[in-house]
Amino acid sequence: MSERILAFDTSGASLSVALWEGGRTVWLFTREFPPGRPGHAAALVPAWQRGLVECGWSVSSLDGVGVTVGPGSYTGLRIGIASAKGLALARGLPAAGVGTLEALAWPWLGPECAVLAWLDARRGQVFAAVYAAAAPAGGAAPGGAGAAGAPGAPRTGEAPGEDAAPAGTGALHAHAAPGDAAPLELAPPARMPSAEAAELAAQAAAGAGRAVLCAAGDGELAPGAAAALAAAAARRGLRLWRAPLAARVSAEAVAALAAARLRAGGGDPLTLVPLYAAPPHVAPRTAPGA
Amino acid sequence: MAVENTQDRPLDVMITEMQLSDLPAVMSIERQSFPTPWSERAFVSELTRNAYAHYIVARVDGEVAGYAGMWLILDEAHVTNIAVNPKWRGRGIGDRLLTELEHRARAHGCTRMTLEVRPSNDVAQALYRKHGFVARGVRPGYYSDTNEDAIIMWKDSLEPERTRE
Numbered sequence: 001m002s003e004r005i006l007a008f009d010t011s012g013a014s015l016s017v018a019l020w021e022g023g024r025t026v027w028l029f030t031r032e033f034p035p036g037r038p039g040h041a042a043a044l045v046p047a048w049q050r051g052l053v054e055c056g057w058s059v060s061s062l063d064g065v066g067v068t069v070g071p072g073s074y075t076g077l078r079i080g081i082a083s084a085k086g087l088a089l090a091r092g093l094p095a096a097g098v099g100t101l102e103a104l105a106w107p108w109l110g111p112e113c114a115v116l117a118w119l120d121a122r123r124g125q126v127f128a129a130v131y132a133a134a135a136p137a138g139g140a141a142p143g144g145a146g147a148a149g150a151p152g153a154p155r156t157g158e159a160p161g162e163d164a165a166p167a168g169t170g171a172l173h174a175h176a177a178p179g180d181a182a183p184l185e186l187a188p189p190a191r192m193p194s195a196e197a198a199e200l201a202a203q204a205a206a207g208a209g210r211a212v213l214c215a216a217g218d219g220e221l222a223p224g225a226a227a228a229l230a231a232a233a234a235r236r237g238l239r240l241w242r243a244p245l246a247a248r249v250s251a252e253a254v255a256a257l258a259a260a261r262l263r264a265g266g267g268d269p270l271t272l273v274p275l276y277a278a279p280p281h282v283a284p285r286t287a288p289g290a
Numbered sequence: 291m292a293v294e295n296t297q298d299r300p301l302d303v304m305i306t307e308m309q310l311s312d313l314p315a316v317m318s319i320e321r322q323s324f325p326t327p328w329s330e331r332a333f334v335s336e337l338t339r340n341a342y343a344h345y346i347v348a349r350v351d352g353e354v355a356g357y358a359g360m361w362l363i364l365d366e367a368h369v370t371n372i373a374v375n376p377k378w379r380g381r382g383i384g385d386r387l388l389t390e391l392e393h394r395a396r397a398h399g400c401t402r403m404t405l406e407v408r409p410s411n412d413v414a415q416a417l418y419r420k421h422g423f424v425a426r427g428v429r430p431g432y433y434s435d436t437n438e439d440a441i442i443m444w445k446d447s448l449e450p451e452r453t454r455e
């Protein structure tokens with residue numbers, strides 16, 4: 001596949017921009033702003049312009065645009081989505097929206113785990129979603145087919161728990177580069193109490209016959225949330241793993257996921273809609289009442 | 291007083307792939323950082339001929355403040371160098387470069403990361419330990435300039451960690 005995609009994430013404290021070609025990232029840019037002084041609006045376009053120059057591309061050589069649609073900061077999402085829409089509409093390019101949680105889960109997708117991605121939503125609430133890698137061509141993922149899109153669907157594989165993680169060394173195997181296959185969404189992004197997210201993840205993982213892997217954005221989970229997750233996994237005899245790096249959203253993940261979406265035929269820029277972390281405080285008077 | 295202590299101010303750091311046009315700045319830092327610096331030709335070769343090599347630079351105010359590189363070989367990432375301009379040292383740039391290498395190695399499918407470090411380089415060893423690297427062996431006389439041994443360090447946990455129950 002020689003499609004060229006520009007992807008970016010402006011949903012959080014840092015800015016990430018990627019250029020993607022032929023199924024892999026060819027240019028990746030990370031900018032960390034000083035705390036409390038984000039500058040996504042001023043930095044995004046110069047960043048992608050730098051990338052185009054360094055790769056010898058131009059805007060007219062792009063085949064598509066990918067952007068995170070949330071949850072995330074209001075201002076960040078507006079900057080990202082407005083920029084993606086503006087570029088796509090002006091150039092007649094397709095644009096695909098990617099969930100922040102999906103991008104957070106992407107580096108950790110493997111055949112053996114359901115990945116719980118969560119972001120702190122304050123006051124004991126989290127934004128959470130559960131994903132699993134689509135079964136590879138070799139078909140090694142236990143329960144993968146039976147798990148497609150349906151938490152709690154009947155398993156086609158072995159018993160969960162002991163067989164969900166490999167025997168022997170106790171290490172988690174087979175984490176190849178995640179690639180650009182669209183993951184299965186075992187539970188869609190939603191805001192909920194952290195204990196509820198823990199239950200949801202354990203239920204989805206058990207249904208898919210996989211262990212649970214937790215990828216928390218912005219560092220460590222609150223102690224209560226971590227304990228709830230451990231308890232929910234233990235009740236179902238599931239193994240629980242933790243992403244060792246502080247999980248972060250990379251434009252590399254956004255590009256990979258956008259490529260899958262664009263291949264599947266999505267990509268109307270007008271369908272890009274932000275998924276805000278909470279309802280806006282100020283809304284048009286004509287907005288339907290919640 | 292209007293004098294601000296700029297040493298403590300958090301930095302606005304940009305990290306992206308090293309370009310050939312970065313090499314004059316990179317070579318200046320290289321020569322200030324290592325007793326036996328790599329030649330510019332070595333860097334050119336890494337950037338243009340070595341398909342396993344991956345090099346990044348950190349910029350502050352547009353200026354190259356540091357750089358780092360690794361070889362991505364199957365599931366192992368081997369760090370070749372990390373260096374920071376002396377005037378920007380102690381500001382967390384080495385830490386950011388190593389974090390960036392870890393995320394990029396992970397996205398390439400690497401599960402482990404390794405590097406060599408001089409026994410006399412306490413600052414570097416402290417950074418690597420903070421990132422979870424542990425000493426696993428010694429290459430005797432690895433650094434031919436001073437005949438120093440190299441400490442071999444590994445980080446296995448680019449893989450997910452099993453939590454304790």
